[in-house]
Amino acid sequence: MNTRYKIFYIFAAAILTITVLRMFFLASYGGKSYRQEADNTSAHHGELSAIRGRIYDENDQLLAWSERSCDLLFRAEYSNDNDFENMCRDLKKHFPHQLLQNLSRRYSSVVKYDLTAAELTAADRLCSIYPALEIELRWERRIKHHRPELGEVRQENGTEYGISGWEKEFDDILRGQPGKFKVMLDRRGRWIDSTFRIVQASRNGQDIYLSDEKAHDDQPQ
Numbered sequence: 001m002n003t004r005y006k007i008f009y010i011f012a013a014a015i016l017t018i019t020v021l022r023m024f025f026l027a028s029y030g031g032k033s034y035r036q037e038a039d040n041t042s043a044h045h046g047e048l049s050a051i052r053g054r055i056y057d058e059n060d061q062l063l064a065w066s067e068r069s070c071d072l073l074f075r076a077e078y079s080n081d082n083d084f085e086n087m088c089r090d091l092k093k094h095f096p097h098q099l100l101q102n103l104s105r106r107y108s109s110v111v112k113y114d115l116t117a118a119e120l121t122a123a124d125r126l127c128s129i130y131p132a133l134e135i136e137l138r139w140e141r142r143i144k145h146h147r148p149e150l151g152e153v154r155q156e157n158g159t160e161y162g163i164s165g166w167e168k169e170f171d172d173i174l175r176g177q178p179g180k181f182k183v184m185l186d187r188r189g190r191w192i193d194s195t196f197r198i199v200q201a202s203r204n205g206q207d208i209y210l211s212d213e214k215a216h217d218d219q220p221q
Contacts, residue, residue, distance in 0.1 A: 042185050043182055043183070043185070044182070044183050045180065045182050045199075047157065047179065048178060048180065048202040049158040049178055050177055050202040050203060051176065051205060052139060052160045052174050053204070053207045054066075054207045054208075055150065055166060055170075055207070056209045056210065057145075058210050062144055063150060064141060064167070066140065066141055067139070067140050068139060069138050070135055071113050071136045072135055073108065073133070073135070073136050075132050076105060076106055079132040080130075080132065081105065084105045084132075086130075087126070087129075087130045087132065087133070090129070094122040094123070095111065095112050098112055114140075115135070120135070138155060139160055149166060150165050150167065151166050152167060153167050158178070159175065162174065173206050174208065175205050176202065176203050176204045176206075177202060178202050179203075181196065181197065182199050183195055
């Protein structure tokens with residue numbers, strides 16, 4: 001074997017040895033910091049909304065409750081110029097009555113509030129194709145019989161807070177405790193569904209029943 005081949009084999013063996021040692025390093029404790037950094041970069045943490053409790057009057061008639069609603073959002077920061085026109089065309093197929101001509105690739109906006117079951121199915125498919133589209137869950141407070149003293153709620157980050165009337169007075173009972181989740185994101189910032197994990201379960205708010213003197217919750221003390 002001549003000198004040139006010997007040099008080649010020595011060089012190849014050195015590269016292979018370095019590669020194997022590097023793999024062992026990353027797989028062992030020495031690569032723990034790199035794995036943690038990669039995990040933190042691709043991990044997304046969020047809150048699971050708690051359902052706000054219901055309010056019943058002194059005759060046990062339902063006054064106020066919360067229903068889940070889904071909205072389709074356009075996030076301009078995730079928009080791809082090459083996909084924008086295709087996205088708008090596909091949106092018009094499923095949401096023909098929306099004013100999609102006002103949709104701008106530069107500004108985030110709501111494409112459709114209160115998605116129906118059929119619209120939710122279509123929106124979910126479109127979100128898997130276009131990273132700029134996102135379905136947002138929110139709670140809508142419903143009132144059966146309007147009473148001024150009932151009050152109003154304000155929604156912040158998916159949680160309903162009482163801002164007046166009984167909604168504010170008994171907010172600590174009605175609001176509940178949000179949960180926490182963790183999910184991994186792919187290179188396009190989309191959820192990897194198989195990695196979704198509940199870190200802390202949410203605790204729903206308690207119902208309250210109003211009497212002539214005061215309100216009481218439906219949980220035993």
